[in-house]
Amino acid sequence: MPGNVLVAYGTTNGSTAQIAEAVAAVLGKEGLTAEALPAGSVTDVTRYDAVVVGGGLYAGRWHRDARRFVRRNRRALAERPLWFFSSGPLDASASEKDIPPVSGVRRAMIRLDARGHVTFGGCLQEGAKGRIARMIVRNGKGGDFRDFPGIEAWAARVAGQLLDEQEKN
Ligand SMILES: Cc1cc2nc3c(=O)[nH]c(=O)nc-3n(C[C@H](O)[C@H](O)[C@H](O)COP(=O)(O)O)c2cc1C
Numbered sequence: 001m002p003g004n005v006l007v008a009y010g011t012t013n014g015s016t017a018q019i020a021e022a023v024a025a026v027l028g029k030e031g032l033t034a035e036a037l038p039a040g041s042v043t044d045v046t047r048y049d050a051v052v053v054g055g056g057l058y059a060g061r062w063h064r065d066a067r068r069f070v071r072r073n074r075r076a077l078a079e080r081p082l083w084f085f086s087s088g089p090l091d092a093s094a095s096e097k098d099i100p101p102v103s104g105v106r107r108a109m110i111r112l113d114a115r116g117h118v119t120f121g122g123c124l125q126e127g128a129k130g131r132i133a134r135m136i137v138r139n140g141k142g143g144d145f146r147d148f149p150g151i152e153a154w155a156a157r158v159a160g161q162l163l164d165e166q167e168k169n
Contacts, residue, residue, distance in 0.1 A: 003166065005032050006048040008039040010055040010063030013133070015123035015146065016087045020054050022148055023085075023155040030159035039069035050081040050162055056122065057088030060102050070108050077112050081165070083158055084109060084117040087146065090136070094121040095147045115161070118154050121145030 005027050009020035020036035027034035055066030099119035124142040136142050
């Protein structure tokens, strides 16, 4: 029974964590048990029936914690219903069109037979960590481009697939 879902995330500035929390909240509302956890803190993936992994995008790659999580748990992930999401673009592009996964994430999707991926808009605001991050914000290129209704709609589709399977089994 695919009722217990992990939403694991890799974040530097916390915005991907908030997306993961929103995804877990929708899964919970739809009748599944879901928790969002930092990818680096998860010790036992086998406790979960399905997994969503999300990572912030940095220089064309998923956040290191998300990459390591996938590598460390590849066997368990390959045996479970699995979805990925990325968060990054600091403009409206992610709400306007489907942005494919970066190449590392695409390869992991193929290897682990992941069911889907979505790129959500990112967020970079005052107080962000790192020199480049602060420069982006100072130059007026930051902002919050996360589309929470879109995030919630995606999470509801994931829940729908899992609940359909639950019914069939
Ligand atoms: C140094 C740096 C590099 C980034 N590289 C990318 C990138 O390659 N692609 C992208 O879409 N967004 C990129 N971004 C934007 C971040 O992915 C975005 O701010 C995201 O929401 C960060 O997630 P977090 O708050 O969970 O760390 C970059 C931001 C910084 C500061």
